[in-house]
Amino acid sequence: MQLWLAFTSPFARKVRIAAHELGLAGEIELVETDPWTDARLRAVNPLAKVPTLILEDGEVLYESSAICDHLDERAGGGRLFPRSGRERRRALRLQGLTDGAATAAGRLFAAERRAPPQLDPMTPRFEQAIAASLDAIETESLSKDVFTMAEVGVACLLGYLDFRWPERDFRAGRPALSDWWTAMADRPSIVATAHRLPAVDPLP
Template sequence: MILRSSDPSPFGRKVKIVAKMLGIYDQLTVELSNTNDPADTLRQQNPLGKIPILILDDGRKIFDSRVICEYLDAQVDGVSLHPTASDARWEALTLQALGDGIIDASILQVYETRMRPEEKRHADWLSYQSDKVKRSLDQLKDSAPSLEGDLTIGHVAIACALGYLDLRFEGKWRDSYPTLVTWLDAFRARVPAFDATKFEG
């Protein structure tokens, strides 16, 4: 299987962590992609022009990260990051939606500052997105998912969101959310794949 991604992509990182946790990372060939390059074939592989994309051996393409992670999970017997019991499943998927939403709002802030000249940046838009992140972290600081039992896709998504805040926002969240720092340290200790997929850039 081929995974189209980029090294700093938090959604690509989520897929890589899941593959490592499931023990099937060695079945993936990671192929770097550039979403800003119109000549990159990813636009033919995913008309949205977004990564990650998983290309199966028979040529089928699967996207986005949520679908890829669930597909990989379904290939492995005996281990699952997507609970099947009703309450546990909805909790895990909702937590994943929260983590992915933090990433989405953060990426929009990065694009606004990276792709627009300073005089054209929209302060209200940036504030709107940063408020989403703050509200999410405020909620998580008192209700971070327990790391005592089985881990789920929700744990992975939250960890990737915090990792992306470290990468693109200099870890400024850490001073205001020490309980989440402790949570992430505990996740890192339990899931070596988190550090193994860290982008240094």
């Protein structure tokens, strides 16, 4: 399998964490790309977005949720996506919440990078979405041992916030979330998938 990605993307990291948790990381070749400029990415994904997964037979999957679902099925199913009931609904709910918050964080980061700085009328909404999502996650019982897509999603959101805004402490006033994220610092899937800035020439 080939995973086309940018190492700054929280959604690409989501797939990589899922692969590590499922024991599939060794089956995936990482292809670093710039989704804004690489025409080859659009040739396989009309949206030209990361992550994009190309399977051994040439089938292409895009959107992190669909890719993670495929990886879970490939590993036997029912691990990251519980098969039924409240636990399944919880995993899907928190995956949706953290995906939305990560999208808001990406839009906020892009707005703040514009030069000259311009106030995006959506900025307050993005900031409120991130803060409210973190407050909601603070009330959740996150496992420190067993990862489902709930834990994977939360880890990706918190990791992205730390990566983009290390000077902003999302932990303040959220002791449960802070304790959980501190406990995750040495988890192999978290260590192995840390964000980093792109290579100068990611593809030849």
